[in-house]
Each structure stands twice: as C-alpha cells, then as structure tokens.
Ligand SMILES: Nc1nc2c(ncn2[C@@H]2O[C@H](COP(=O)(O)OP(=O)(O)OP(=O)(O)O)[C@@H](O)[C@H]2O)c(=O)[nH]1
C-alpha cells in the first residue's frame with residue numbers, strides 16, 4: 327500500500343502544472359490591477375457570482391442540518407499588534423509554543439483537504455494575520471489550490487500598506503479592515519495602542535488597489551462609539567466602503583458585560599435619526615451582514631447581528647485555529663485537533679473522516695447570548711477556548727472528548743503539554759488506539775469475576791427468588807452479556823471484537839454473604855477479550871445492586887478482577903499460577 331507521505335508528495339506534484347498554467351492565463355480587464363512597481367498583479371480567480379457555489383460540497387462537510395460548509399476561516403497566529411478592549415487583555419493572550427502552531431506546510435495540507443472537499447473561500451484571520459512572516463507564501467500557495475475561488479483576509483490594517491502589493495501579487499482577492507472609530511485618540515483608548523493613521527493609510531491603499539467595496543468592521547460598544555455611526559455612514563457618501571456595524575460579543579474573558587451591546591434595531595434607530603431615508607439592500611446568501619445604503623451614496627453599510635439576530639441557519643463556516651484545532655462553530659467549545667491527526671501520519675481519508683465527525687456534531691445555532699457571555703476563551707481570535715477553563719478547573723485533563731467507536735481516528739486534544747506516562751496517550755497527548763492490523767487472528771478467552779456482598783435478608787430473597795423486582799440473577803446475567811457486547815462503546819480505546827460467546831455463571835458464598843459472578847468471553851480475533859469479560863461481570867454486579875437496592879444501600883460490589891486469559895501471541899495469564 328502507498329504511504330500517506332508518498333501520496334501527499336504525488337498530490338503536491340500534481341498541483342504544480344495546474345498552478346503554473348493558472349498564472350499564465352490572460353488577465354480579465356476587471357481584475358487588472360497595477361502594483362506600485364508597475365507590474366500586473368496576480369489575476370484573481372473568476373467567480374460566477376457573489377454567492378459561493380456549494381453544489382459540489384462533499385458529504386463530510388455537510389452537517390446534520392444540511393448546511394454545506396464551503397467557507398473556511400484560518401487563524402494564522404494568536405499574536406496581535408493591538409490590544410482591543412473587547413478582544414484581548416492588556417497583556418495579550420497566552421501564546422502557544424511555536425512548534426504547536428501549524429507550519430506553512432500543515433496549513434496548506436489541511437486547506438487542500440478542505441478545498442478538495444468543496445471549500446471555495448478561505449479567510450485568513452487571527453490574531454493579526456499580517457504578523458505571520460509567511461503570509462505571502464501562504465496566500466500564494468492557497469491561491470494555487472485548484473477549486474479554491476478566493477483567498478481573503480481580515481486585518482486591523484496596521485501593516486496593510488506595506489504588505490498589500492505582495493499579497494495582491496500572491497492572489498489575495500479582498501480584505502476586510504477593522505476600524506472602530508474615526509477619532510485617533512479614541513483609537514488609542516479602544517486598542518490600547520497608537521496607529522489610527524496607519525490604518526487609514528491601509529484603507530486608502532486597498533481602495534486604490536481596487537478592492538471595492540472595501541468592508542470595514544466596526545464593533546459598536548455602548549458608551550464608546552455608538553454616536554460615531556453617523557460619521558461612518560457619512561464616509562460612505564464618497565468612499566466605496568461597506569461599513570459593517572458589529573454587535574459587540576461578550577464572553578467571559580473580555581470582561582465587558584452584555585450591557586455594552588448595542589442591538590441592531592437600536593443602531594438602526596441612531597442612524598435613522600440623521601438619515602431618515604435608507605435603502606435596504608438585498609442580503610447575499612451566507613452573509614453575516616444586513617445591508618443598507620443612503621440613496622445616492624457610493625458606499626453602503628450594514629449590521630452584523632450575531633447577538634440579537636443570529637444567522638446560524640445559513641452558516642457555511644468552519645474555523646481552524648492557529649494551533650490546528652477545528653472549530654465547527656465560533657461559539658462551540660468542542661474542538662478537534664487536526665494538527666495532531668495530521669502529525670500522526672493520517673491519510674487524507676482519515677482527515678476527512680475526523681472532520682466529518684466534527685461537522686456532523688455542529689449545533690443548529692449558537693448557545694444564545696447569555697451562554698456566550700459565560701463561555702470561556704476568546705472566540706473571535708480563535709484561540710483554544712477551553713485552555714483557560716481546563717487549566718483552572720482540571721489541570722491534568724488532556725482528552726476532552728474520547729474517540730467515537732465508529733471513527734477510530736478521532737483525537738480531541740486540549741493541551742500542548744501532555745503527560746508522558748499513559749500507555750494510550752502518546753508523547754504528544756494524542757489518544758492512541760493500538761493498531762492490531764498485523765496481529766494474527768486466534769482463539770482468545772478471558773474469565774473475570776466480581777463479588778457482591780449483600781445482607782442476610784437479600785441473600786435469602788435471592789436464593790428463594792423472592793425479590794420484588796424479579797429474578798435477580800437472570801436479569802443480572804442478561805445485563806452482563808449485553809454489556810460485554812457493548813464494551814467497545816463504553817471503554818474508549820477498546821477495539822470492536824466479534825464475540826464468539828459470553829457466558830455468566832454465579833455461585834453464593836453463604837459464609838461471607840457474597841454473590842460471586844463469573845463471566846467467560848471468547849472470540850476468534852486479533853486482540854484479547856479480557857475487557858469484555860470484566861465489563862460483563864461489572865455490569866452484572868451493578869444490576870444485582872439495582873435489583874436489590876430497595877432493601878439496602880450497603881450492598882458492596884468488590885473484587886472485580888481477571889481470573890484467566892489465554893490465546894493470541896502473548897503468554898496466558900492465570901490467577902492460580904500467580905498464587906503459586
Ligand atoms: N456569529 C458569527 N459571527 C461571525 C462569524 N464570522 C464572522 N462573524 C462576525 O463578523 C464579523 C466580521 O468578521 P470578518 O472576519 O470580517 O468576516 P465576515 O464578515 O464573516 O467575512 P465575509 O462575510 O466573508 O466578508 C466578526 O467580528 C463577527 O462579529 C460566524 O461564523 N458567526
């Protein structure tokens with residue numbers, strides 16, 4: 327069988343001719359942009375319409391509500407050169423170690439898996455994406471991916487003037503720039519840094535380069551900038567900008583309470599006081615923004631209403647954090663580490679499988695305003711939102727969600743500093759299901775026992791089958807057999823083994839007042855059945871408890887243990903040998 331490395335190499339090689347061919351295409355007049363050194367910029371890929379075509383999205387990118395995910399947002403870094411009050415603490419966020427972040431190659435590899443699955447648009451974000459030294463290379467290599475229609479970027483604009491020419495050459499198609507105020511001193515207050523003039527320069531550079539309409543992101547916060555909205559709307563008179571007023575999103579870590587939110591309807595009212603006649607523009611499918619225009623203005627404005635009027639029904643977005651976690655929802659806490667899956671040498675199919683499981687778990691909509699406000703982490707900068715929670719409440723916890731039985735390669739990692747001494751968690755903190763593909767099929771047998779200590783009265787009633795709930799031992803044995811068959815469902819890293827037989831017997835030790843349950847499991851397979859035998863007696867013993875608990879709660883399940891194990895390649899185990 328071809329190794330995944332070889333497969334990947336072949337895949338990359340197969341991309342090159344296509345990429346070269348694309349660069350030699352003649353430039354459509356509308357896309358002809360001239361850079362500052364007077365050379366033609368890289369042609370943007372042609373798009374049929376403003377709406378992403380999601381017709382050919384593969385099943386693994388379709389969630390259980392039928393939403394097709396054709397839009398991927400990749401956070402390139404957690405670092406930022408601003409400290410916006412609503413986003414970051416003054417001291418910045420704790421940074422992930424460099425080798426735990428996705429490398430250039432890993433970003434491209436993961437992106438290509440998504441793109442081959444039907445992703446048409448990739449937005450680079452962060453942190454501040456322009457701080458990533460390889461941003462131009464990433465842009466260019468993403469643009470080379472056949473099937474990807476556009477690579478776009480969200481930035482705070484500080485470094486935009488400097489980086490824009492090379493980014494455009496690399497194929498960047500559009501930019502969203504964040505700007506919350508038109509007053510330089512207020513900029514410093516909101517972002518805790520200087521640089522308003524640089525952002526304005528960046529905006530002008532983008533407009534001059536023809537990136538119109540240029541989307542501006544303006545987070546509106548009560549008591550800070552809501553009165554400035556009319557000034558922004560005035561800006562749209564002569565500038566080809568689309569100012570999006572964003573409802574401030576509260577979350578536990580940004581320490582601002584939800585009273586800071588200015589709801590969409592209130593924002594609209596404030597603007598209408600100055601501009602009474604507004605034109606409501608049609609919203610594009612999957613748009614986060616409700617669009618308006620003052621009649622006669624060149625530009626437009628809109629509202630991103632995540633808090634009061636969610637747009638989850640048409641959500642087509644997935645996110646990749648800088649350390650490689652897939653977030654299926656901005657506000658979801660469960661993340662799957664695609665970096666870990668990738669670094670374990672997974673094939674493309676395995677990656678797709680893992681992504682598919684996560685996508686299928688995507689919720690219908692976000693958890694509502696109040697729950698969002700309580701959510702740990704910083705959803706907008708795409709850092710692992712559970713890190714802080716786990717560190718505080720459960721420092722040694724590494725495996726957030728355990729593997730789904732039907733999807734063996736399914737790693738949920740929450741830490742970059744894993745323990746070293748667990749056999750089923752390797753040195754990178756990954757869940758490690760032992761591969762048994764090379765093991766021989768052999769007859770295997772295991773016997774386990776459990777003891778249940780009961781009162782005289784209970785023992786007497788069981789012996790005489792007088793318990794009100796029914797025949798205790800018959801029910802317990804049945805429960806044990808069912809449990810054995812479900813062992814791989816219950817014990818996370820157990821294999822699914824086709825059992826030949828499970829047999830449970832019991833005897834009474836009247837002197838010790840114990841019921842002794844003994845389960846034998848047998849299979850002809852590649853791996854042993856001791857977990858099946860142990861699960862069988864455990865559940866049988868618990869069922870005895872359940873059947874009898876009306877009479878006493880001092881029933882004690884004890885000594886669940888393996889008595890015998892044989893078959894396969896390793897020497898057998900027998901409790902009697904151990905005693906000798
Ligand atoms: N609820 C929710 N809000 C989002 C999501 N993505 C972006 N937003 C909001 O949109 C704002 C602007 O984000 P941008 O990075 O510019 O991306 P965008 O507006 O989605 O980008 P395009 O629609 O591609 O232009 C953010 O501040 C969020 O308020 C999302 O998936 N869910």
Ligand SMILES: C[S@@+](CC[C@H](N)C(=O)[O-])C[C@H]1O[C@@H](n2cnc3c(N)ncnc32)[C@H](O)[C@@H]1O
Nearest residue numbers: 412413452453454480481482504543574575706
């Ligand atoms: C997290 S930033 C990353 C990209 C870049 N640093 C920037 O600021 O554009 C992406 C967008 O999220 C927005 N954002 C951050 N925190 C937010 C919050 N608490 N509520 C609403 N939007 C927020 C920012 O204004 C920005 O437009």
Ligand code: SF4
Nearest residue numbers: 406408410413453482
């Ligand atoms: S919103 Fe963007 S610019 Fe502001 S702190 Fe967050 S990541 Fe940095």
Ligand code: SF4
Nearest residue numbers: 637638641655656692
């Ligand atoms: S909150 Fe989640 S489901 Fe709703 S639009 Fe955002 S990412 Fe999509």
